[in-house]
Amino acid sequence: MTATQPPSATPIGRGPEEDRTYYGRPALKAAPFEKWVVGGYIFLAGLSGAAQLLSTVADLVGRKKDEAVVSYGRWLSALAPTVGSALLIYDLNTPKRFYNMLRILKRTSPMSIGTWLLMAFSAFGGMTLSCTLLAGRLPRLRRVARVTQIPAAVAGAGLSTYTASLLSATSTPLWAAAPKALAIRFGSSSVAAGAAALSLGARHRGRHRAARDLDTLMVVALMVEALATVASENTCHKKRISVGTEGNGLQAAATVGMLLPVGLHAISIATRRRDTRLQHWASWIALAGSLCLRVSVLEAGIESANRPRDYFRFARPENLPPGT
């Protein structure tokens, strides 16, 4: 129903109660986020956080000669503090007051939690990277990096998934309907993107063995993401919330970016050709898919907030969490 339809379209006392609206006007205000700016940040935060986490695991248990992969991961972790922070500040409506985010820490606000996660990640990730870079002159710094990378990896794990809580802790029906599934989707998509980026780096340095391990991890992460996507769509259907967009195919791009890399790897294993070009493409597609996932979730959420019926169906007594 459009806002201009006459009120007789929703007569009082007629029709299913929860399907009534006020002239079809939104009952909520949609998030005033720029989908490509905030989506871009969520993608970079996930990529950086996961790259730091994976390079830490590789440094702790992996082969000595794969050190190049580890330092590549530490470089990738610089994306969130630099480009990511710039995107966040750009999205503020009063950017010159960005530092007010640092006045407080509030545990009910994922945006506040995320601010401090990003701060911790920037500090420890930055220390790890600078120690890696200076290790040529001062070999002792290599050991410092081995220590600082651990808190950086922990903050990185938080950074790669807290953005889902940020969206779920709103009243936007599509984001709020399945908080756990959304967090798993974002977390596994981050790990897939981190593994894909590291695999590209490893292949570039000729570390094919490491690249293959990373590709396997990417496929596992993408399959976890696919399962969580199915679970989240089921929950939305149960609550009768539309998951679709009027859209420009971003959702389709995200689905392709999630499933095609898995398919390409299946082909490369089935044909036993170990075609590096195929794997190269799979990594790039997974990275693009991870970005499209975040932008499409933002877009679909903003559209769902503008559909009053979706919100009223979400805000029904039967959907209340137990104990409230």
Add this chain to the structure above:
Amino acid sequence: MSKGLPLSKRVLEYPDSRLPHMMPDEAELTAGIRVVSGKSYGFFTDTTVCIGCKACEVACKEWNNLPADHLGLTGNSYDNTGALSANTWRHVAFIENLADRPTGMPAFQSNWLMMSDVCKHCHNPPCMEACPTGALFKTEFDTVVVQQDICNGCGYCVPACPFGVVDVSKLDGKAHKCTLCYDRLKGGLEPACAKSCPTDSIQFGEVADLQERARRRVEELHGLGVTSAYLYGTPGGPGATGGLAYLNAFFLLTETPETYNLPEAPTRPANRVAASLVSGLAAVAGLALAALALFVHPD
């Protein structure tokens, strides 16, 4: 109020229409209470006596110096305001029942529903819980206000609000909403909308008093045969669900909440934070273990 407010004897001190100075504790004369910090204040909006005059909208705009949102007609009955926004903190909704005209008039109003919507000043305010700068805070009057010198316009309070109230202004890049006339309360005055309401559809007072008054009004209406009357936003009722506890600005309605563009069972978004963080971290930790199993290579 049909029974009339308990008017203060102080009205006798002001026999002239011209006042020599600002009245101290003016709310005592206009709302029958003295505004004291540390107590809990709110609005009781009784939609059965609303006549849709929009005096509340005008008084709010005038006192708070708010610019016009848009000039023009929406085509939605007499509602040309549309919705609450950064510049509109009271909004009168008009619901015309064209499909089902009765032959006799009900005990109140005509075949219209009118309702003056406002920020609910939730007991557990989702906007305040989302605000990462601390710009949104609870005042000494138990109301929720955005500090304009702190807000950096991140906009996170906007989707957090379960009632679509808070909005970021494109004019100044800050979040805005009803302050329950914080400045007037500090000066002992009744909020502008409540003072201007000619039928006392909007009543200002201490929340506990208002809730009691509202319960009596519902009983009175039920006695008159308006059995559909109920309260929205009082403890245990619709609108006060999902951890919101209760709304300091609550309503007496006679149709489903959705008819007035209100959700029946809104939730407190902060309750979703822990579950989401834990399951996200669990997924990432699981995949990190998979990475460990794949990468491990003793050499």
